[in-house]
Every structure is written in structure tokens, then in C-alpha cells.
Amino acid sequence: MADNKGVMVFCEVANGKLAGIATEGLGAGRKLADALGEELAAVLIGTGVSALAEEAIKYGANKVYVVDDPLLNEYHNDAFIAVMDKVARQANPQIILMGQTSIGRDLAPRLAFRLGTSATLDCIELAIDPATKRLLQTKPVYGGNARAIFTMDTNPQIATTRIKAMTPLAPDAARKGEVIKVDAGLQPSAIKAKMLQKVKEEIEGIKLEDAQIVISGGRGIGGPDGFKVLAELAKPLKAATGASRPPCDNGWVPSTMQVGLTGKIIAPEVYFAIAISGSSQHMSGCSGSKNIIAINKDPEANIFREARFGVVGDWKKVVPALTTKVKELVSG
Amino acid sequence: MDMIVCVKQVIDPEAPPASFKIDAASNKAVMAGVPPVIDPYGEFATEAALKIKDAKGGKLTALCLGNALLREVVKKPLSMGADDLILLEDPAFVDGDAWSTAFALAAAVKKIGKFDILFCGREASDTNAGEVGPALAEILGLPCVTLVKKIEILDGKAKVERMTADGYEVIEVTLPCLLTVSNEIGEPRYPTIKGIMAAKRKEPVVWKPADIAVEAGKIGVAGQRAKMTKLFQPVKEGKCEILTGDTPEEAAVKLALRLREAKLI
Numbered sequence: 001m002a003d004n005k006g007v008m009v010f011c012e013v014a015n016g017k018l019a020g021i022a023t024e025g026l027g028a029g030r031k032l033a034d035a036l037g038e039e040l041a042a043v044l045i046g047t048g049v050s051a052l053a054e055e056a057i058k059y060g061a062n063k064v065y066v067v068d069d070p071l072l073n074e075y076h077n078d079a080f081i082a083v084m085d086k087v088a089r090q091a092n093p094q095i096i097l098m099g100q101t102s103i104g105r106d107l108a109p110r111l112a113f114r115l116g117t118s119a120t121l122d123c124i125e126l127a128i129d130p131a132t133k134r135l136l137q138t139k140p141v142y143g144g145n146a147r148a149i150f151t152m153d154t155n156p157q158i159a160t161t162r163i164k165a166m167t168p169l170a171p172d173a174a175r176k177g178e179v180i181k182v183d184a185g186l187q188p189s190a191i192k193a194k195m196l197q198k199v200k201e202e203i204e205g206i207k208l209e210d211a212q213i214v215i216s217g218g219r220g221i222g223g224p225d226g227f228k229v230l231a232e233l234a235k236p237l238k239a240a241t242g243a244s245r246p247p248c249d250n251g252w253v254p255s256t257m258q259v260g261l262t263g264k265i266i267a268p269e270v271y272f273a274i275a276i277s278g279s280s281q282h283m284s285g286c287s288g289s290k291n292i293i294a295i296n297k298d299p300e301a302n303i304f305r306e307a308r309f310g311v312v313g314d315w316k317k318v319v320p321a322l323t324t325k326v327k328e329l330v331s332g
Numbered sequence: 333m334d335m336i337v338c339v340k341q342v343i344d345p346e347a348p349p350a351s352f353k354i355d356a357a358s359n360k361a362v363m364a365g366v367p368p369v370i371d372p373y374g375e376f377a378t379e380a381a382l383k384i385k386d387a388k389g390g391k392l393t394a395l396c397l398g399n400a401l402l403r404e405v406v407k408k409p410l411s412m413g414a415d416d417l418i419l420l421e422d423p424a425f426v427d428g429d430a431w432s433t434a435f436a437l438a439a440a441v442k443k444i445g446k447f448d449i450l451f452c453g454r455e456a457s458d459t460n461a462g463e464v465g466p467a468l469a470e471i472l473g474l475p476c477v478t479l480v481k482k483i484e485i486l487d488g489k490a491k492v493e494r495m496t497a498d499g500y501e502v503i504e505v506t507l508p509c510l511l512t513v514s515n516e517i518g519e520p521r522y523p524t525i526k527g528i529m530a531a532k533r534k535e536p537v538v539w540k541p542a543d544i545a546v547e548a549g550k551i552g553v554a555g556q557r558a559k560m561t562k563l564f565q566p567v568k569e570g571k572c573e574i575l576t577g578d579t580p581e582e583a584a585v586k587l588a589l590r591l592r593e594a595k596l597i
Contacts, residue, residue: 078475102496106478109430109466118431118557121462141460141563142361143345145352149562192475193505196491201499209497213597237597255516261345261457262372262515270596280349284460291596293587294572302349307572309594311587313580321581325588326597 004094004155007033008041008065010084011056012103013049021099021161023059023168028126028161029097030060030169032135035128039063041091045083047073050181057177060169064177065091069184071191074198075103078191081110083184088115090182093156095135097126100160108160117154122265124165124288135159143261143284162288163209164267201256205231208259211240213270216259216286219246220275220296220315227253229316230274233323236330242266244282260285275315278303295319333390333485335381336444337414337451338437338464339374341398341405345457352565359563361458370408373453375520377513378409380483381451382521388485390448391415395440397433399426403536410531411523417536418444424541424552430463432555437464438471439544448507449490454479454514465512474510477503481516 009029011022026042033040041063042056053064065087071079084107088096096111098104100122112119124147125138135157137150151157208214215234217227227241234241242259243252259266260282267288274295276282283306286292294307295315304310311318343352347366354361381392394409397420410417418440425436441450450472455462462478469476481500482493488507493500495514505511523531541551548554575590577583591597 077477102479102494105462106466106476109463110470110476112463113431113434113467113470118429119463120558122460136561139460142343142352142458143460145349146354146361146563146565148560148564150558151561152558154557193477193503193509195501195503197502198496199493199499199502207498249519258515261460262376270591278349279346280352281346283349284345291594293591293596295587299574304572304574305349305568309587309590310572310574311580311583312574312576313583317580318584318587321584322588325585326591329588329592330597 004092006038006041006091006093007036007095007097008043008088008091008093008156009061010043010096010098010104010107012099012101013044013046013052018052018055018059019099021101021163024164024166025097025099025161026056026059026061027168028166032095032126032128036133041065041093043067043084043087045072045080053179055171057175058171058173060175062177064179065182066179067182067184069186071186071188072184074195076191076193076195077106077110078193079186080107081114082186082190084111085114086185087182088156096156096158098160100162104160108158112158115156117156117158118152119158119160120150121160122162123159124162126159126161140284140287143280144287145280162265162267165288205234206238206240208240208242208257208264208266211268213237213239213272214242214259214266214268215239215272215274216242216244216276217247217274218244218276218282221247221252224252229319233272233319233326236323236327244276244279273303273307274319276303277301278306333384333388333449334447335384335390335392335449335451336441336447337374337377337381337392337394337409339378339394339396339406339409340371340456341368341396341401342371342456342458344369345372354563354565359560361563368402368405370405371453371456371458373455373457373513373515375408376515376517377451377453378412378414379520380480380511380513380517381449382413384449384483384485385413393418393444395420395437397425397436399423406536407531407534408523410534411527412521413527417534419536419538420544421538422540424548426552428552429556429558430461430467431557432551434464434467434471435555436541436544436546436551438468439546440539441468441472443539443544450474450508450510452510452512454512462512465510469510472510474508475505476510477505478512479514480511481514483511
């Protein structure tokens with residue numbers, strides 16, 4: 001497949017807009033396309049998504065493939081894989097990027113294997129090898145204990161990128177691009193896994209994945225009441241609260257709050273790890289945080305090897321005093 | 333219900349990070365002094381299948397690919413309640429990518445024959461790839477739902493809940509199908525004494541490449557499409573600034589001030 005050219009980004013749409021992860025993908029894709037001296041294409045799939053083509057161009061795309069069809073109103077993997085397969089065979093890119101979201105992690109591997117190639121999921125770095133011009137795909141493995149760089153000889157080289165790992169370009173209305181409409185050509189009978197309902201689970205306060213600051217507690221918090229103390233610190237910081245696995249396993253907090261290998265993977269600006277030892281299982285979920293702040297009574301705890309700032313001490317004494325001072329600082 | 337679950341023997345992801353090393357010679361990770369385990373997501377997938385077996389009856393076959401697999405480790409699904417264990421055990425099977433691993437597993441699934449649901453974990457805790465399940469679905473031409481947290485069996489269909497960032501989707505999928513299971517399915521059951529005894533007595537069936545009629549070039553290392561060119565541990569600065577004080581409260585105040593100074597709050 002020597003004629004594969006260009007970089008393609010599958011752009012997710014959320015609430016009628018380009019999703020944040022789509023702009024991140026376009027930012028990453030632009031860099032790769034420039035390194036190859038080739039074009040960047042965006043793909044928009046959905047119902048009524050044509051209007052977003054201009055947005056994709058503002059964020060860096062030279063071309064936008066639009067597949068607008070009533071059958072594509074919601075993400076059905078059978079439909080989206082078939083459509084992406086069609087678009088990829090038509091455009092023949094050498095790289096396809098998606099986000100490491102509930103859609104991308106479902107779609108990317110299926111598409112890759114259908115196209116006779118492979119995918120690397122959850123990449124935190126993408127680069128073009130100057131010698132071979134192939135895509136170097138770096139991703140965390142072993143729950144973040146290590147990183148691996150993958151390459152593939154088959155085309156297209158497909159990768160998903162971790163949320164917030166890539167940087168979007170500033171939107172620029174002066175950018176020009178071409179819009180190409182592609183017919184979905186779908187039969188409703190192609191959909192074998194049919195979505196009946198979408199359920200939003202309202203969680204109190206700020207969503208873990210979106211929060212700039214996250215306050216997490218571990219086994220040492222000791223029970224549900226302790227998490228109320230952490231919530232007090234979260235309030236003035238507009239932070240979300242999370243937990244390592246033991247508090248979830250013990251039923252102190254809901255499992256949706258779990259940060260770690262078997263929970264959520266987040267990358268906030270500031271991550272407070274309180275009474276958390278820093279097991280591999282937990283670090284897999286938060287090692288992408290820009291700044292980790294550790295509060296633990298054990299000076300040998302692994303978390304201090306990961307943290308930028310720390311206090312060695314009993315969280316029951318440290319956290320209330322920290323909360324009082326933080327309140328004073330942020331209101332003042 | 334006839335069900336198959338794919339499980340994997342991995343280095344223990346719950347081991348202390350200090351025991352994690354990369355062996356430069358083999359470019360492989362090791363947990364020094366910590367025995368391997370069945371991958372946690374394989375246990376979640378086993379639990380999902382056993383919940384259905386509890387409710388509807390049926391048979392669960394566990395399938396595990398590797399080489400020199402430790403019997404006491406790979407028998408875990410049996411001790412939890414699976415009926416049979418088949419091992420794809422041969423040097424030719426190992427160190428594949430998602431594609432070549434799924435290729436061998438798919439051939440084994442075909443040899444097993446009839447099934448209603450094929451289960452995989454959401455991802456394995458070592459590669460964190462999450463691709464073998466979708467690859468199996470593509471090879472076997474099965475409908476597939478990933479990130480599953482709840483399953484209800486209806487007539488010829490399964491109604492499943494699939495995790496999303498802000499909740500879940502309810503999806504109806506025709507059988508046979510492939511499901512990849514997420515941790516939200518609920519804690520895997522502990523093996524009972526009875527289960528452990530039964531697992532001890534049961535010998536796994538071992539299949540070699542010739543038993544499942546796969547070409548050597550399509551499995552393991554030889555069948556890889558994605559190649560790992562480098563495995564490394566990210567360099568940690570290890571420069572944690574510890575704030576101290578005469579009392580924990582004083583240290584806390586210093587921490588708040590330092591965080592403000594660093595413009596983090």
C-alpha cells in the first residue's frame with residue numbers, strides 16, 4: 001500500500017460541536033502531516049454534522065470528509081466501522097487518528113483489523129520517524145509502569161490519543177479547506193448491536209475527567225466520613241473528588257470515583273493523593289497528572305517518588321488545616 | 333448458554349512499583365519475586381459469564397494463550413466456576429501483537445464450536461491494549477460490544493450496558509456475540525473450597541498450533557503487524573519537595589502557601 005498518503009482524523013461530535021478530543025486530534029494530526037509534507041483530512045460522521053466542516057478546517061484540516069445520514073445519529077459500531085472503512089478506502093491515508101474515548105477505543109481496533117492493518121490505543125506521544133517516515137506511537141503499558149513505542153509496516157497506521165495528551169491549534173478562520181461529501185450507503189439491517197438508550201449518570205459536583213484539580217483519598221482515609229473531609233477541601237478549589245481502589249472496594253465511595261487501572265484514567269493539572277500509597281494499579285490512572293501533591297504518614301510511600309510537593313503526616317491533621325488556609329488564599 | 337472466556341497470565345499489576353523492572357536483554361517487564369496472576373480483566377470477564385451461568389445455566393470454557401503457563405495460576409477460572417480450561421500453549425503462540433494473538437484464539441474458538449457469548453476483558457493489565465476482543469470480533473464476524481458493565485439475556489439476544497464517559501448506553505445485541513467486560517461488572521467472586529478442589533482434579537486441555545490448524549507465520553511473533561520497538565521506564569525526577577513544620581497543621585499551611593506560590597491553586 002505504497003500510495004497511502006496523508007493523515008486523517010476521525011472527529012467526534014458532542015452536543016452539536018466538535019468535541020475537545022477532536023480538536024486535540026486535529027492539532028496532533030496537523031503536526032504529523034507537516035512532518036510528512038502531506039495533507040490533513042478530518043472525518044465527520046453523524047446526522048446534521050455538515051455544518052461542523054468549517055470548524056474542522058479552522059482547527060487545521062485541509063480536507064473534510066462528511067458522512068451525514070439519519071442512520072448515523074448515534075454511535076452504532078457496526079455503522080461507524082462500515083462508514084470509516086469506506087472513507088478510508090476512498091481517501092487512502094497513511095495515518096488515522098481517533099480519541100481514546102468510549103467511541104475511539106471501540107472503533108479504532110475494529111477498523112484497523114477490517115482494513116488489514118493494526119492500531120495502537122491510548123497514545124500519549126506521536127511522531128514521525130525521520131529515517132523511515134513511519135509513525136512512532138508511544139503509549140503507557142504495564143499500568144503506566146513503562147512506556148512502549150510501537151510501529152507498524154501496514155497502512156493505514158491507526159492510533160488513538162489519550163484525552164488532553166495532544167494540543168489543539170488555535171482556531172483560525174483564515175484557514176481554507178475542501179469539503180467532500182461521502183454517501184453512507186448503509187442498510188439498517190447492518191446494525192447488529194443496537195443502542196436502545198443513553199443514560200447520563202449525574203454525579204454531584206465536578207466530573208473527574210474534566211476537573212483541573214482532583215482530590216483523591218486512599219485506604220488510609222478509613223471510611224465514608226473521611227471523604228466528607230476531602231470534599232471540604234475540594235469545594236474552594238472547584239476540584240473533583242476521586243479514590244484509589246480500596247475505598248471503592250469497601251463501598252465507602254461509588255466505584256465511578258475510582259482512579260486507576262480498573263477505574264478512570266485522568267490527567268488533571270493538580271492531583272492531590274491523600275493517604276494513597278501509590279500502587280502501580282493506582283498510578284496507572286493518575287500518572288499523567290501535571291502536578292501530584294502527596295499527603296501520607298509513611299515517608300517511604302511510593303507516592304512521594306511521583307509527587308512534586310508533599311507533606312509527611314496524618315491526613316486527619318493536615319487536610320483540615322490545609323482546607324482552612326486554602327479557603328483564605330483563594331477568597332483573598 | 334454456551335460461553336467462552338479468554339484469560340491471560342500476566343505479571344501481578346498489584347505488586348509494589350519498586351519490584352517492576354525491565355529486562356534490557358529481552359526487552360520484557362518483570363515483577364521481581366512476585367508470582368504471576370490471572371489478569372484482573374479476565375477475572376471480570378469470567379465473573380460476567382458466571383453471573384449468566386448462575387441465572388440461566390450452561391457451560392463456560394476458559395481459554396488461555398501462552399507458554400509454560402503456571403497451572404495454579406491459569407486454573408483460577410476453573411476454581412471460580414468455569415467448566416473447562418483449554419490452553420493454547422506453545423512457544424510459537426507467545427509475544428504476538430493483538431492481531432496474531434487473536435488469530436490463534438479465533439482458531440481455537442472455531443474448534444470449540446458452538447457458543448452464545450465469547451467474553452474478553454476490556455484490556456489486559458500488561459499491554460493495556462484493549463484490542464484482542466475487537467480483533468476476535470472482526471476475525472469471527474461477530475457483533476461486538478466493548479466496555480460492558482451489565483448483561484441480561486433475552487430470547488436470542490443480550491441486553492447489555494456499556495460504559496461511557498458520563499454514564500452508560502443500553503445496547504441490544506444478537507447472539508452469538510463478543511463482549512469485552514469492564515470492572516464495573518462487579519468484584520470477581522472468590523473461589524470456594526469446593527471450586528478449588530474441583531480445579532485441582534481437572535487437567536487443562538492443551539492445544540498446539542497443529543491442533544487448531546494455524547500457519548506458523550500468522551501467530552505469535554511471526555504474525556505481528558504492530559511491533560514494539562522500545563520498552564522503557566519513564567525517567568522520574570524524584571524530586572518531591574517535602575513541606576515540614578513543627579506540627580502537621582503548620583506543614584499544611586506551608587503547603588498551601590507553596591502551592592499558591594507555584595500558581596497551582
